[in-house]
Amino acid sequence: MYDLNLSVPNISTPKYSNDEKFYLLKNYLYELNETLSFALSNLELSNFSEGLKVNIESVEKNKTEITDLKDDALKKFTELKNKIIITADAVFQECNTVIEKSEKEILLKADASYLAQSEFGEYKNQTATAIQENSEAIKLNAGNIETTSNDLENYKSQNNAELSVQATAIMAQVENMFAKKSEHDEFTEAISSQITQTADNITEIFSQRLEDTNVDISTLGGTVSELVYSLDAYIKRGELESGVYGIEIGRSDSNIKARFTNDKLSFFQGNIEVAFISGNNLYITRAEITDYLKIGDSNNGYFIFDVSDNGLEVKWSYGS
Numbered sequence: 001m002y003d004l005n006l007s008v009p010n011i012s013t014p015k016y017s018n019d020e021k022f023y024l025l026k027n028y029l030y031e032l033n034e035t036l037s038f039a040l041s042n043l044e045l046s047n048f049s050e051g052l053k054v055n056i057e058s059v060e061k062n063k064t065e066i067t068d069l070k071d072d073a074l075k076k077f078t079e080l081k082n083k084i085i086i087t088a089d090a091v092f093q094e095c096n097t098v099i100e101k102s103e104k105e106i107l108l109k110a111d112a113s114y115l116a117q118s119e120f121g122e123y124k125n126q127t128a129t130a131i132q133e134n135s136e137a138i139k140l141n142a143g144n145i146e147t148t149s150n151d152l153e154n155y156k157s158q159n160n161a162e163l164s165v166q167a168t169a170i171m172a173q174v175e176n177m178f179a180k181k182s183e184h185d186e187f188t189e190a191i192s193s194q195i196t197q198t199a200d201n202i203t204e205i206f207s208q209r210l211e212d213t214n215v216d217i218s219t220l221g222g223t224v225s226e227l228v229y230s231l232d233a234y235i236k237r238g239e240l241e242s243g244v245y246g247i248e249i250g251r252s253d254s255n256i257k258a259r260f261t262n263d264k265l266s267f268f269q270g271n272i273e274v275a276f277i278s279g280n281n282l283y284i285t286r287a288e289i290t291d292y293l294k295i296g297d298s299n300n301g302y303f304i305f306d307v308s309d310n311g312l313e314v315k316w317s318y319g320s
Helices: 018-041 050-086
Strands: 090-101 107-120 123-133 137-149 153-166 169-180 186-197 199-220 221-241 244-251 254-261 265-269 273-278 281-284 292-297 300-307 311-317
Touching: 018 244, 018 254, 050 123, 050 137, 050 169, 050 186, 050 199, 186 244, 273 300
Parallel strands: none
Antiparallel strands: 090 107, 107 123, 123 137, 137 153, 153 169, 169 186, 186 199, 199 221, 221 244, 244 254, 254 265, 265 273, 273 281, 292 300, 300 311
């Protein structure tokens, strides 16, 4: 079992200078961030209630099916692209570079396109880069689009990266999208991450969206079914709200979030703080112990509350 160490360093002693206290708190927050990231990434179904387990299992099943569909579509995309390029009857390639200058901004654009055609279908590859500079910001955009098509199916793979340097913030975003369309179904997956840095905080957002739409309509009747799975997770460091500094971690598929500050570790359900650890104490609105509870220590004696086959057993021990 992984040990979660939440002990707050003792900085009340006068032996530490202000710089040393700041260094201790910085290391503490960094270790808590790494620990919680590990803990959240290793959550199992046993950590959730029965109702939430059913929802999670359903989403995970659909997610697995769509992931298999994506892998199959990617394989077909690559095979079809290679066939088209190898047997291409016609190949067209074009590159353009444009510099635009005005009183307010300078814009540099570089575009390239590649087209291959054969009996298997058509393959296109387009790349674009733009650098935009004005008195308030510098923005860099880089994108790539690949498409293949034949009589039955169309595939599209799109990658985008954006870096924006502004007077008040620096923002970096990377996005990847894969789409497959055929006469039978439509499938889309998009994954993106974004980091925004301001003078007050740094926020990291991770997003994933899966869509699978099946359409079957005839003159006598038909069915339309759609599955959408989306997830947003974030880590925010710095000023979390007015006067509150620390680290906050959450996800869009859960109303639970964790917050670390210099004096406590808090757990929120929505906007309500339902539990927190501060100093040597744990405060919680409600607690459910399913198996074993020990109160006290071996020096002064302790109570043991144990759930056995005979029911709840309460034992007192004077210790060793």
